[in-house]
Amino acid sequence: MTSLLTNNAAMTALTTLKNINQQLDTTSNRVSTGQRVSAASDNAAYWSIATTVRTDNASLGAVKDSLGLGSSSVDTAYNGLNSILSDLQNMRSKLQTALSPGVDRTKVQTEIAAIQSKMKATADSSNSSGQNWLSVNSATTNTAYQATQNVVGGFARTANGTITFSQVSVDVQNIKLYDTNSTSVTTAASAAQFVGSTALTGTTGFRPGAAAGTAGTADFSTTNEVSFNLALTQNNNAIPPVPTTVTANIVLNKTSLQSAAKDLTKVTTDEFLDAVNNQITAKIGANKAIASLDSAGRLTFQSVGSGSDVALTLTNVAASSGNTLIDVGFTATVPSSGSNASGNGTAAGTMPAQGILDTAGNTYANTGLGSYSIANLDISKLVGTKGDLDLQAVITAVDKAIAKVTDAGTKLGANKTQIDGQKAFVDTLMKANDRTIGILVDADVEEESTKLKALQTQQQLAVQSLSIANSASQNILSLFR
Incomplete structure (x- = not known):
């Protein structure tokens, strides 16, 4: 039956067109954004999970940056130690030369003083991001000093939502070479x-x-x-x-x-x-x-x-x-x-606050010239038999300092390995999280493109169907001509 008041065919065609247009909008959005879940209304569960993973990835990105800065600081300190280790070996050679009969120890001391100055300059310039782990000031008035430097090495979220961070600890107290604080430190x-x-x-x-x-x-x-x-x-x-x-x-x-x-x-x-x-x-x-x-x-x-x-x-x-x-x-x-x-x-006890090279833990026991550190030793006055004995003790002290600096380099090397390994793991974890996000929210572009073409064709057919349905009333009017 044809009615002038109700056009059932047009209503059906209009509903179909609206549905097609709605699907077309959704598909067009997926094609343009590349995501099938771009808002919570698309899929609340997937959107929530993806948002949490994105937040975790942002935190992991900060951890990765921290590890990069930590790695740079460790590299800087290690390079400084390595350079100073070569200087100490050179100093030991000069001291051994000074044991030879007829050698002017005053002139040898001039060379040693130059080595001492170079070592101090190397330690003072071993800065990275404002951090210097070789030349420090551990005085209690220096609130910036930390005996242990912690590099953020990992991020984790527990089942109840608590955030925890793992850390890579660098023991600055045991690798420092110079310390302007000469006061003894109380140990608990x-x-x-x-x-x-x-x-x-x-x-x-x-x-x-x-x-x-x-x-x-x-x-x-x-x-x-x-x-x-x-x-x-x-x-x-x-x-x-x-x-x-x-x-x-x-x-x-x-x-x-x-x-x-x-x-x-x-x-x-x-x-x-x-x-x-x-x-x-x-x-x-x-x-x-x-x-x-x-x-x-x-x-x-x-x-x-x-x-x-x-x-x-x-x-x-x-x-x-x-x-x-x-x-x-x-x-x-x-x-x-x-x-x-x-x-x-x-x-509880006390320990010297100064570093490996400037701690005056040695004495000229035979000549009675007082105490000395590797940083300020002076052989120009070590003469005679007693001077020879003290010079031998100085060589031993330098050799012990070489062993301590080598040990400090070993510790930094272990820290570097740990930081680099953690950095590689964090990078892998971030990529895995990106893949997880992609599985949850990314659209299949090929599928959506094909669907878009099909919907465009359906839209054209729906428009034609609506046009035909709307022309029915005109056909009725033609009966009265």
């Missing part, structure tokens, strides 16, 4: 500590070669047991203080772990540590000692207190009747005497 007392020989998850007790799901966990459901005596020695509160020892028998088996582990056949390292620390607290006291894992995953025991009066000792003891001792990094056998592991704290 250390805690008593000892560390297992093997990563906890690599011990036989924690099944390193087991099948997936059980590797790295221990089975305490049957007769396996860990049993040892942990002794803590420290001064009491008496006046004067008296060293006292408290010994606790730490036992971990299916009975003691019943409430600490979810599954006794697969006790995790976290559950194991919690159980150990609970027994230490119960049997020795709170805030006395703690068990943890070091950076290599080895079981570590450390006292909370510090000082030379603090000591920790671990001694394996026999397992309970019917049970079998298992190894968790400390040999699981009962010793006939002595202990399996122990550690002592150290007292």
Whole structure:
């Protein structure tokens, strides 16, 4: 039926045209942007994931930049050390020449003074991004000085959204060559500590070669047991203080772990540590000692207190009747005497603040001319038999300085290797993230282009259909002519 009031054909053609135009807009946007998900409305889940990965990549980019700056600083310091090492070797040769009879040591000293000046200039100019690790000022008034320089080496996001950064540490205190601060530095007392020989998850007790799901966990459901005596020695509160020892028998088996582990056949390292620390607290006291894992995953025991009066000792003891001792990094056998592991704290002390080359740690013992450092040694007054003896000691001191500078270069080389390796990993990770983003949001341009042509053809047909539908009323009017 044909109606003058309602044009069903035109309405259908118009709806079709609108749908085609909407699809055409979407496809055109995908072709022009190259993305099939460019807004949250396109696909909320994919857009959210891609946005988070892009944010992580931005952080990784900052980490990569930090590693680049760190690598440059390490290279600068290493090149300075290498140059100064050659100077020290040259200085030693000059000093050995000065031992020869008839050599004018005053003239040799002129050459040595030139080498000393060159070494100081090299160290002072070893700057990178405002950082100088060879020539420093460690005075407490210099707030810019850091004994340990940390280079951001990694970025991670935990399951709960917490951001953590790993760092590559460069020990400036032990590689510095010159330090304008001549005041001794106070060193803090250390805690008593000892560390297992093997990563906890690599011990036989924690099944390193087991099948997936059980590797790295221990089975305490049957007769396996860990049993040892942990002794803590420290001064009491008496006046004067008296060293006292408290010994606790730490036992971990299916009975003691019943409430600490979810599954006794697969006790995790976290559950194991919690159980150990609970027994230490119960049997020795709170805030006395703690068990943890070091950076290599080895079981570590450390006292909370510090000082030379603090000591920790671990001694394996026999397992309970019917049970079998298992190894968790400390040999699981009962010793006939002595202990399996122990550690002592150290007292607070002082150490020279100056560097390898300007620390006056040597003396002209035979001529009585006082103390000297590698940076200011003077052989012009070392004459006679006593002078020869002191010159030999000077050569030995320079040789020791060469060994220390070589050791500093080794440490910087290890830092450089670590930084470069981390930089390569971060670069690979960023590329992997880019691929992840592409999988989620990138459009298939070939497919979308083909679809665009098809929609353009459908649009033309829909327009023609609408034109035909709209002409129906005109055909009705022609009947009245």
